[in-house]
Amino acid sequence: MIVxxxxxxxxxxxxQLYDEIVRGIAEGSMKPGESLPSVRSLAGDLSINLHTVNKTYQLLxxxxxxxxxxxxxxxxxxxxxxxxTPEYMERMERQLRSLAAESICRQLDEAQFLESCRSIYREVKGGSSK
Amino acid sequence: MIVxxxxxxxxxxxxQLYDEIVRGIAEGSMKPGESLPSVRSLAGDLSINLHTVNKTYQLLxxxxxxxxxxxxxxxxxxxxxxxxTPEYMERMERQLRSLAAESICRQLDEAQFLESCRSIYREVKGGSSK
DNA sequence: TATCTGTTATATTTAATGTATAACAAATAT
DNA sequence: ATATTTGTTATACATTAAATATAACAGATA
Structure with missing residues (x-):
């Protein structure tokens, strides 16, 4: 896996690391049952601290x-x-509300906004293709 | 305007204040030409510091x-x-990518994900209705 | 026995966040 | 004219988050 x-x-x-790993799982490049690199080796590869990786793993x-x-x-x-969970849905909706408001102010209409949402979803789900 | x-x-x-004001503009409860409260009065109403409001205004x-x-x-x-702008689109797409990946891991299918995006967009655009 | 694992504990540095005062300059109101 | 309100700028300070640096521990493995 490339991070x-x-x-x-x-x-x-x-x-950022959390997002990358979740995306890897969503894409399927990280498969169920697979082990992530140890906190030390991943920290070494990324040239960051062991505790930063550990924080990500705890979050995951x-x-x-x-x-x-x-x-x-x-x-x-x-x-x-x-x-x-309801907690997750609330978190997602709060972020979507922020994105939607900003997009409306920038004159993105519903079709354009939803097209972005759709294409990004498919890009992640597919694992490739823009 | 209620914040x-x-x-x-x-x-x-x-x-948070930035998000609320942008949402107000998107909803139409804040109309073009209208003035926002002065940094001091809004800070007073919200019981926060003048500089915090000023930072929001500079961002806006x-x-x-x-x-x-x-x-x-x-x-x-x-x-x-x-x-x-392209910069904005990139920022939006990065956030959408994160949301899409997390949603896929939580088994929200494309229809469910897009329905959330659609309903939130309409909620903001409309100014009311869930 | 030595090594690798996650985990925990301290300590430190840096930056972001928020607050607290104070002052300045321009416009407005009295 | 004087006082007030405005955004703006400049310091200073406290708190917290983020990231790093070591060190040590306990369980599993080689």
Missing amino acids: TLDYESEVPLYS KQEGHVLIHRQKGAVVQPPGSAKA | TLDYESEVPLYS KQEGHVLIHRQKGAVVQPPGSAKA
Whole structure:
């Protein structure tokens, strides 16, 4: 799995890493049962600190994307282990509300907005194709 | 205009305030030509610091949502003053990618995901109705 | 026994966030 | 004219988040 971080970004490294891994799971490049690299080796590959990776793994565990065995490391959970809980839906809707408002102000009509949503969803689900 | 802030949230106050005002503009409850409250009065109403409100206003100006006259304060710009620039589209797509991936992991199918996007867009555009 | 694993504990540095005062310059109101 | 309100700027300060740096521990493996 290829992970690239933007060290200049305002988005925290642990958060970028979380997004990349979740995207890998969604795309299917990370399959259920697979183990993620150890916190030390991934930290080494990315030239970041062990604790930053560990924070990401704890987040992944908390959200139900991986299980952490003492020695097997972080293991990708089967699809649906993470649930679309009311808490998640609220979080998603809050972000969508922000994006929708900003888009409306910038004169993106409903069709254009939804086309972006659709194409991005398919891009992630497909794993390739723009 | 009614603005409510969550003082316990991890989302910065200036960012929450920005979102609320942009939503107000998108909904139409803030009309072009209208002036926002002065930084001091709004800060007073919200029980936050003058500089926090000022930071929000500077952001709104930078993004093209308001013009700031020396004495008239922050004036809402007509629709389309803020453009759907390539930079904005990239920012939106990055956030959508994150939401789509998380949603896919939580087994929201394309129809469900898009229905959320559609209903939120309409909720904001309409100004009411769930 | 040595190594690798996640985990925990401290400590430190840097930057973001928010607050607190104070002052300035331009416009308005009295 | 004087006082007030406006955005703006400049400091300073406290708190927290983010990231790093070491170190150590306990369980599993080689």
